Amino acid sequence: MIDPVEEPVWHRLSPRMLVVHPVQEVVRAAPALLGLLVAGSSSGGKGHLWSIAGVGVMVVLGVLRWFTTTYRITPEHVRVRRGLLTRKVLTVPRDRVRTVDVTSHVLHRVLGLARVEVGTGTSERRHEGRLKLDALAAAEAARLRVELLRRSPVTSAEPLDSTPPAGSTPAAEHELARMRPEWVRFGPFTMSGLVTVGVVAGFVSRLVSEGNVDLGRVGPVRETWRWFSALSLPLEIATVVLVLVVFVSVASTLGYVVAFGNFRLTRQAEGTLHVTRGLLTTRATTIEERRLRGVEISEPLLLRAVRGARLSAVTTGLRAAQGAQRGGSLLLPPAPREQAVAVAGLVLPRVSPGVRDGTGDGTGEAAHDPAVSPVTAPLTAHGPAALRRRFTRAYGVHALVLAALLASWRWAGLPSWTWLTAAALLPLTALLAADRYRSLGHALTSGYLVTRWGSIVRRRVALECDGVIGWNIQRSFFQRRARLATLTATTAAGKQGYQVRDAGLGEVLRLAAAGTPGLLDEFLVDARPTPELSANSM
Amino acid sequence: MRRCAGTRTIGQSWDVDTPTLRSPRHRVSRTAVWYWASRAALGWLVIVAAHVFWLVADDENAVSLTAHVTALVVTAVAAVAHVTVMPRWRYRVHRWEATSTAVFTQAGWFKQEWRIAPVSRIQTVDSERGPLEQLFRLANVTVTTASAAGPIKIAGLDRDTAQRLVAELTATAQATVGDAT
Structure with a gap:
């Protein structure tokens, strides 16, 4: 317990935020203000006055934010008070701090500031539960990050020095991965540029509609349009596709460089993984290794085509990664697949090789090879019933779409090329279904439950069995007919639940029983002629 | 393991001695059948009430009386089926x-x-x-x-x-x- 005399004081955010907050507020309200300005002045009113007033209000609000936000750190808690009209106190117990995220946007960096976000182990997905300090001086933020995650390493389950590869000297910081220039080649395949295209298109359309800007009157646009209209239809389509591809590729590559430039993954002496990245906005995420429950290797279709993959952490206290760069759980940006596998091997806590392979048939190889990694271990396929189910589902959806298109062509005057295109895509559906089946697989190896699924984005998750809380087993009517079941391993980490889809019921039960020894025993019966409880009956 | 996967997918014979999950021991309370039934009945009552209200309020006869009655009858049949079957079924599962x-x-x-x-x-x-x-x-x-x-x-x-x-x-x-x- 602490001495009450030493009650820590309430700190304020960095005074430099007096500059940043107003700018942030104005930027946040920029579309509305811009609309106000354009609409007001084009209709001859006093639009500019209104927007200046708007900017003024935003600036005042921003300045007030600095005065209303305070925080303090006691040996037990981190507390943040904020809010002007509604006062709010956020309290996080220090021992519940799982991750610390330090982000600096461009403006932050110019002023030497950093935003600190504290992730706790709560499974709530709402945003409010996260404690955010926007922003502190960069040095203060770095100090806070270290301090918040420092605690006695006695409770740490795995000894740290067992993991660095042989030959490396134990240092305070051990580098596991670092950005290589040649990885930029994966940039175009991340498709992150699609978002940029969407944003630009949205902005232009908003400008046109709200600002009454007539694009037809802009010289270059008119010239291009005239040239474009002169082309034949196939050429028009080809041009659009080409322009889109080039634009998206360039935007994606730029996005990749900006988001992942200077990427570094290190292991700190205090038992944390530390990810830093970003050229303009720098982001540093610290993950407590004790809370790491597994990893996820995801391969979107395009990235898979060029043998790339990205790696993210399955950990408590961080929301699951979304897209290529959002989400703090990223461990490796799109990179060569071998690299992702290698990093996964370094990051995952070593597990005792003697752990029994629960899938029964797979014991052989796992037992002989102690170095079998959950990210490379061969997976058990789900069998012909699962394959049939992939096809019926894919074609079921396709048939529905086709029927809907046909109906609206017949009765609602939809052009016929829509359903013709849909019909022409039928073979593609078969490919998709086959690939979805090919992705399906599971294994239980060296203490990890491994599951893989998906085609458009193929994901392979290795989840520590200790991190599995319970099991949900689902069987729809059709699954029961096909003797299949879907197993969900519930966990406090990552997406909260990971599924093994459409495996045989017996296989699913074996997997669950082996994953959490003893838990299922009393509920299992052998489906032999004489049903008998396999284990102690209460 | 791929080899194993192959043998495993050939026949369903391995399915014979696989474990299965037995049902949990306890059913819920017998009264729950009545609870579920009355809850479902209340829900249907709202729909029937809306029907009747529509019938009464529809002065201009935009929809013929037979259509109204048919809709009511269909609703009533569906309601009775749901209220009688669902609770028992739910109680069983x-x-x-x-x-x-x-x-x-x-x-x-x-x-x-x-x-x-x-x-x-x-x-x-x-x-x-x-x-x-x-x-x-x-x-x-x-x-x-x-x-x-x-x-x-x-x-x-x-x-x-x-x-x-x-x-x-x-x-x-x-x-x-x-x-x-």
């Missing part, structure tokens, strides 16, 4: 069991679901009684773990059983150390 180590439930008729959570990982045990449930002296129990994916809900327990279950689970859950993540 909803089962639960709590041992010293795990909570185990079964639910669903089209999509059957078993949920198993170890008692050592339980974070909260809530019991809730809505107004209608109070009328039938019933309660439901929700067991949550640190995972957002796996709350276990047992509906339609009689009040004493629910109280006992909550007390039991809370006691065991408190006895375990750690934060159960």
Whole structure:
């Protein structure tokens, strides 16, 4: 317990935020203000006055934010008070701090500031539960990050020095991965540029509609349009596709460089993984290794085509990664697949090789090879019933779409090329279904439950069995007919639940029983002629 | 392992001696049938009331009387079928069991679901009684773990059983150390 005399004081955010907050507020309200300005002045009113007033209000609000936000750190808690009209106190117990995220946007960096976000182990997905300090001086933020995650390493389950590869000297910081220039080649395949295209298109359309800007009157646009209209239809389509591809590729590559430039993954002496990245906005995420429950290797279709993959952490206290760069759980940006596998091997806590392979048939190889990694271990396929189910589902959806298109062509005057295109895509559906089946697989190896699924984005998750809380087993009517079941391993980490889809019921039960020894025993019966409880009956 | 996968996919013969999950031991309270029936009936009553209101308010006869009556009859038939069949069916498929180590439930008729959570990982045990449930002296129990994916809900327990279950689970859950993540 602490001495009450030493009650820590309430700190304020960095005074430099007096500059940043107003700018942030104005930027946040920029579309509305811009609309106000354009609409007001084009209709001859006093639009500019209104927007200046708007900017003024935003600036005042921003300045007030600095005065209303305070925080303090006691040996037990981190507390943040904020809010002007509604006062709010956020309290996080220090021992519940799982991750610390330090982000600096461009403006932050110019002023030497950093935003600190504290992730706790709560499974709530709402945003409010996260404690955010926007922003502190960069040095203060770095100090806070270290301090918040420092605690006695006695409770740490795995000894740290067992993991660095042989030959490396134990240092305070051990580098596991670092950005290589040649990885930029994966940039175009991340498709992150699609978002940029969407944003630009949205902005232009908003400008046109709200600002009454007539694009037809802009010289270059008119010239291009005239040239474009002169082309034949196939050429028009080809041009659009080409322009889109080039634009998206360039935007994606730029996005990749900006988001992942200077990427570094290190292991700190205090038992944390530390990810830093970003050229303009720098982001540093610290993950407590004790809370790491597994990893996820995801391969979107395009990235898979060029043998790339990205790696993210399955950990408590961080929301699951979304897209290529959002989400703090990223461990490796799109990179060569071998690299992702290698990093996964370094990051995952070593597990005792003697752990029994629960899938029964797979014991052989796992037992002989102690170095079998959950990210490379061969997976058990789900069998012909699962394959049939992939096809019926894919074609079921396709048939529905086709029927809907046909109906609206017949009765609602939809052009016929829509359903013709849909019909022409039928073979593609078969490919998709086959690939979805090919992705399906599971294994239980060296203490990890491994599951893989998906085609458009193929994901392979290795989840520590200790991190599995319970099991949900689902069987729809059709699954029961096909003797299949879907197993969900519930966990406090990552997406909260990971599924093994459409495996045989017996296989699913074996997997669950082996994953959490003893838990299922009393509920299992052998489906032999004489049903008998396999284990102690209460 | 791929080899094994091959042998495994050839026939269904391995299915013979595979383990299967037995049903949880306990059914919910018999009264739950009446509770579910009355809840469904109330829902249907709202729809029928809307029908009748429409019939009365429809002065200009935009829809013919026969159409109104047909719609009412169809609704009534569907309602009777739902109110009589659903509760019994639900009573048959909803089962639960709590041992010293795990909570185990079964639910669903089209999509059957078993949920198993170890008692050592339980974070909260809530019991809730809505107004209608109070009328039938019933309660439901929700067991949550640190995972957002796996709350276990047992509906339609009689009040004493629910109280006992909550007390039991809370006691065991408190006895375990750690934060159960």
